[in-house]
Amino acid sequence: MYNVGRLSILKREVRVMAGCDQCKKGNAKIHLKMDEGVPNLVLCSDCYNEVMAEELGVSYEELLIKSFEMEDSLGEVHQFDVDQRVFPNGTFLEARERKEHGYFFAIYDEIGVSAAELLQKLMEKVKSGLSQKYIEENDLGGVSQPVLAGDEVWGRIEYDEKGNGVPLVVVDGKPYKWSEFGKLISANEGFQFVLKIHEFTD
Numbered sequence: 001m002y003n004v005g006r007l008s009i010l011k012r013e014v015r016v017m018a019g020c021d022q023c024k025k026g027n028a029k030i031h032l033k034m035d036e037g038v039p040n041l042v043l044c045s046d047c048y049n050e051v052m053a054e055e056l057g058v059s060y061e062e063l064l065i066k067s068f069e070m071e072d073s074l075g076e077v078h079q080f081d082v083d084q085r086v087f088p089n090g091t092f093l094e095a096r097e098r099k100e101h102g103y104f105f106a107i108y109d110e111i112g113v114s115a116a117e118l119l120q121k122l123m124e125k126v127k128s129g130l131s132q133k134y135i136e137e138n139d140l141g142g143v144s145q146p147v148l149a150g151d152e153v154w155g156r157i158e159y160d161e162k163g164n165g166v167p168l169v170v171v172d173g174k175p176y177k178w179s180e181f182g183k184l185i186s187a188n189e190g191f192q193f194v195l196k197i198h199e200f201t202d
């Protein structure tokens, strides 16, 4: 188990250190498949967007900020990294919290929308997301127990390295094991529920 953990950390470090094929500086994380006979490129986000925008003949504005901080409804400060991707039909913008299994927000808009407008839309989504808590801590005789704050939960399904194929559920920027999540909703025994899968950008 220790070896598996170490290996995955090493892999992550190598990924962070890998330089971009074009600018040699940025953190290369996007593999671009080229035409036959041309070697594939591994690019940072900025170079990928430049290449893509040129290919598509659209204008591309770099974001003025690449990270920001925002407070949630309990006063806790969360740090986010912003990333942008130009696609044939639009632009994808994401804010990923700077910690494992943290908050993640994303939007998608048509080509031609300014970087400032995209950023504003994303910030509004982050603000609205951070202002709401779906799980709260209930004090049961001095022992804190997570319970549903209402009758609805928005979350994210993530891979759990130790889950043997069972995923993690990330709610309010915190990871819950599938069994923990099950325990959490057990107070609603006897009720019906709906499980509906949504896009990142919904």
Ligand SMILES: [Zn+2]
Pocket: 020, 021, 022, 023, 024, 025, 026, 043, 044, 045, 046, 047, 048
């Ligand atoms: Zn680059």
